[in-house]
Amino acid sequence: MPSTSDNALASLQATAFTARCHNAYFRQKQLKSLHDVLRNDSSVIKDAISQDSHVSEGEAATEVAVALDVVREHYDSVDAKKELAEEYRVTNGKDASDRREPLGVVYIEPLRTHTPFFSTVVAVSAALAAGNCVALKVENNTRTLPSLLRTLLSKALEADTFAVVSSDPSTESLATCLQVRQETHISQPNYTQLASPKSRVIAVVDRTADLAVAAEHLVTARFSFGGTSPYAPDLVLVNEFVKKEFLEHVMRQSIRFLAGPNGSANTSTTKAQKPGSRTAEAFQALSSSEDWNLSVVTQGDNGAIVELSDLTALPLKSSQPIFSISATTSLEHAISLIDEDTEPQDTLLAAYFFGTPSAGKYLSQFIKADVSFANHIPYRLLLGPAAPSTQAIDIEKRYTTHHFTRASPAFITPPSSQTTISAAVASKDSRKASADLLAKATQEIKEKKRAEWIAIGYFEQGILLGLGLVGIPLLAAFGTSLYHGVGYGVSYGLRRWRK
Numbered sequence: 001m002p003s004t005s006d007n008a009l010a011s012l013q014a015t016a017f018t019a020r021c022h023n024a025y026f027r028q029k030q031l032k033s034l035h036d037v038l039r040n041d042s043s044v045i046k047d048a049i050s051q052d053s054h055v056s057e058g059e060a061a062t063e064v065a066v067a068l069d070v071v072r073e074h075y076d077s078v079d080a081k082k083e084l085a086e087e088y089r090v091t092n093g094k095d096a097s098d099r100r101e102p103l104g105v106v107y108i109e110p111l112r113t114h115t116p117f118f119s120t121v122v123a124v125s126a127a128l129a130a131g132n133c134v135a136l137k138v139e140n141n142t143r144t145l146p147s148l149l150r151t152l153l154s155k156a157l158e159a160d161t162f163a164v165v166s167s168d169p170s171t172e173s174l175a176t177c178l179q180v181r182q183e184t185h186i187s188q189p190n191y192t193q194l195a196s197p198k199s200r201v202i203a204v205v206d207r208t209a210d211l212a213v214a215a216e217h218l219v220t221a222r223f224s225f226g227g228t229s230p231y232a233p234d235l236v237l238v239n240e241f242v243k244k245e246f247l248e249h250v251m252r253q254s255i256r257f258l259a260g261p262n263g264s265a266n267t268s269t270t271k272a273q274k275p276g277s278r279t280a281e282a283f284q285a286l287s288s289s290e291d292w293n294l295s296v297v298t299q300g301d302n303g304a305i306v307e308l309s310d311l312t313a314l315p316l317k318s319s320q321p322i323f324s325i326s327a328t329t330s331l332e333h334a335i336s337l338i339d340e341d342t343e344p345q346d347t348l349l350a351a352y353f354f355g356t357p358s359a360g361k362y363l364s365q366f367i368k369a370d371v372s373f374a375n376h377i378p379y380r381l382l383l384g385p386a387a388p389s390t391q392a393i394d395i396e397k398r399y400t401t402h403h404f405t406r407a408s409p410a411f412i413t414p415p416s417s418q419t420t421i422s423a424a425v426a427s428k429d430s431r432k433a434s435a436d437l438l439a440k441a442t443q444e445i446k447e448k449k450r451a452e453w454i455a456i457g458y459f460e461q462g463i464l465l466g467l468g469l470v471g472i473p474l475l476a477a478f479g480t481s482l483y484h485g486v487g488y489g490v491s492y493g494l495r496r497w498r499k
Contacts, residue, residue: 005135005169009105012133013176015160016104022131024080030128030157031075037156038121039068045152048144049117054226054302063225066383067121070397074129077401090412100405102131105177107169109137111196111385112183114228114319116145118383122398123180124153130404133161135177140166178404182385189389194403196386197370199349200317201231204334204363205238205246206355210375214354215249217377219323221352223257223303224379227321230386231350231377234318235308237334240327247325250305251298254323258300279303282320289315292326314341331359335366342368349386352377 002010020026038045042064049060089096106127111119120136127134136153138146150164168174181195189195205214222232238246286306287294291313297305303321311326314337318324328334338348351369353360360374371393378395387393394400423433 002173003167003169005165005167006173008163008165009107009135009169009173009177011160012105012135012163016102016133021128021133021161022102024078024083027129027131028075028078028080030161031071031078031125034121034125034128034153034156035068035071035075037152038064038071041148041152042068045117045145045148048148052116052143052145053113053228059225063115063118063383066380067118070118070122071125073397074125074401078129090410093412095413096410099408099410100402101408102405103178104132105135106132106180106404107135107137107174107177108180108182109168109184110180110182112139114230114385115225115383117149119182119385120149120153122384123182126397126399126401127180127404128157130401132178132404135163135165135169137168138164138166180388180399194388194391194399196230197349197389198230198317198386199347199370200234200314201350201352202314202338202348202367202369203233203236203352204328204331204354204367205236205242206331206353206359207239207242208356208359209242209354211242211246211249213375215246215253217354218352219250219253219257220379221377221382222323223254223321224382227303228319229382231381232318233352234324235315236323236325237328237337238325240329243325243327247297247305247307250323250325254298254303254305255300257321258298258303258305279320279322282318282322286315286322286324289313291315297325311337314338331355331363335363338367350381 015021021030046057046060046064049055049063050057053060055063086096086099089099106123108120108123108127110116110123124134124136134157136149138150140146153162154164175192177192179193179195181189181193184195185198186193186195203214203218205211205218218233218236221229283304283306286308292308292311292315295307295309297307299305303323305323305325308315308324308326315324328337342348346368348367348369349371351364351367351372353363353372353374355363355375357374360372364372364374370387370389381395384398387398388403391403420433420437424430424437425434427433
């Protein structure tokens with residue numbers, strides 16, 4: 001017997017077949033209604049977020065504000081006049097090579113703990129803007145926000161285009177829709193699944209970095225929104241020559257996050273200290289590992305900063321506010337640590353590089369990551385789920401309408417090769433035409449000449465710098481010797497001539 005979730009998907013599929021959601025004005029109406037309902041209850045939503053999660057009132061307000069902005073952006077992106085003109089391109093003798101159509105029904109499983117409001121709204125609004133029906137999974141639990149979302153979204157959206165379910169539908173039902181999996185880990189998603197990866201995030205701080213900027217961005221990324229963001233750095237690798245100064249900046253930046261109600265944070269360099277209860281389990285896992293030695297740099301009620309020395313493996317993905325740092329001797333050392341601990345087919349979820357632009361280019365080239373950022377971390381990235389793997393990342397909205405549509409091009413203009421191919425396959429003299437076509441295709445490719453300059457890359461810069469440091473003193477010594485040698489020879493010749 002079909003479950004309630006299966007029946008809900010079947011009902012949405014029936015609506016999708018009518019193409020009702022394709023209409024631009026209907027999509028605008030849905031998005032406007034969604035924005036109105038959420039903005040009218042924004043204070044209630046903010047309070048629910050604060051009650052359910054370990055975030056500040058300011059962070060809760062930010063989550064609501066950014067989510068509402070995303071709905072507004074999707075609403076503004078729907079241009080009914082433009083879409084009508086694009087719909088009739090073939091009628092008017094024009095190709096519609098970039099035409100896309102909605103996938104029909106989208107099943108969304110949002111994050112449960114990290115910014116659940118934003119994670120839900122960005123997926124739902126993008127799916128609606130693309131012209132789909134939506135089934136949203138909202139589990140029955142004691143939290144305040146899930147029941148509030150169930151009520152508000154059902155009020156805002158039409159019942160035959162939107163449904164709330166409390167459990168996963170059957171495999172057969174899911175096969176008929178696009179799945180957005182923010183919570184469930186899927187190691188190898190197929191083309192019907194937008195899955196958020198659970199990969200690690202690593203930062204590398206070079207000795208050439210602006211340490212104050214690096215500390216501000218990395219501390220904010222690790223500790224904001226309760227330290228649960230998928231894009232929070234799991235490990236910061238810093239050059240040993242600047243580690244002490246970098247840690248001083250990190251400690252100054254972290255006080256506002258680590259201090260609890262009493263406003264204090266403790267410093268320590270021993271293993272005896274224990275962070276607060278929120279991080280106790282993660283701290284215990286770090287302490288018991290044989291892959292490094294751990295010492296606590298500083299700690300507070302809301303997290304800790306630890307140093308991992310003698311590192312032989314990278315720590316696992318963490319959703320706890322623990323800032324882990326480890327020293328490296330060079331960029332190559334950092335690359336080798338990451339490369340040796342990562343399977344060939346795996347990539348980092350994100351990588352943050354702080355240093356000169358050339359160092360950022362070098363690191364992004366040799367450290368495999370879904371996305372890399374040099375000398376900054378976009379704070380909007382910290383909200384919501386990890387971007388779907390194998391897809392281009394959208395930092396601002398996380399999901400775009402392209403994620404929820406499929407390519408469906410339509411052509412009326414024959415391609416430029418039509419005449420040549422037609423002569424070879426459809427004309428009476430096809431043998432000669434095909435022979436000419438083959439003769440042309442088998443002509444040797446003319447090799448392109450390389451530009452007469454040499455690109456100066458990261459390694460070349462080091463080589464030239466080394467040659468400069470060593471070569472210039474040698475040339476100076478040689479020139480000095482030559483000068484004195486010539487002078488001695490001339491004076492010796494004059495003395496011989498006078499005699």
